[in-house]
Amino acid sequence: MDEYESLSHAKWECKYHVVFIPKGRRKALYGHLRQHLGGVFRQLALQKESRIEEGHMLVDHVHMLISIRPKYAVSQVVGYIKGKSAIHLARTYGEKKRNFVGQHFWARGYFVSTVGRDETVIRQYIRNQEREDSRLEQLNLWR
Numbered sequence: 001m002d003e004y005e006s007l008s009h010a011k012w013e014c015k016y017h018v019v020f021i022p023k024g025r026r027k028a029l030y031g032h033l034r035q036h037l038g039g040v041f042r043q044l045a046l047q048k049e050s051r052i053e054e055g056h057m058l059v060d061h062v063h064m065l066i067s068i069r070p071k072y073a074v075s076q077v078v079g080y081i082k083g084k085s086a087i088h089l090a091r092t093y094g095e096k097k098r099n100f101v102g103q104h105f106w107a108r109g110y111f112v113s114t115v116g117r118d119e120t121v122i123r124q125y126i127r128n129q130e131r132e133d134s135r136l137e138q139l140n141l142w143r
Contacts, residue, residue, distance in 0.1 A: 016115060052067075065126060
């Protein structure tokens with residue numbers, strides 16, 4: 001926190017909490033694919049002069065805390081990450097696994113929220129998301 005980035009005439013701290021899902025909320029993010037995608041996301045973010053500060057992938061969605069320079073729109077960076085990662089998945093896993101259809105791996109939309117002063121709260125939320133999802137699933141069993 002309070003670590004501002006700067007150029008000669010500007011200082012900024014632009015961090016966003018982003019969530020997106022595979023098309024049809026398929027439970028496709030597991031095992032090796034899940035570990036592999038983290039590095040792919042980080043490389044793609046660097047290409048847009050952005051940085052993934054925190055991230056967590058569950059079986060059916062992705063959470064990330066991403067720092068984006070003000071010269072880029074959030075939609076531009078998220079669209080780039082989703083599009084290029086889908087192409088990468090299709091090329092890498094397309095023949096080996098079913099249901100990998102290139103640019104149609106991710107659903108069209110995403111959730112984004114500015115982080116502001118709640119960065120530590122958002123980081124904790126992302127880290128504990130898997131535990132929280134399993135707790136909610138257990139509660140739904142009793143309904």
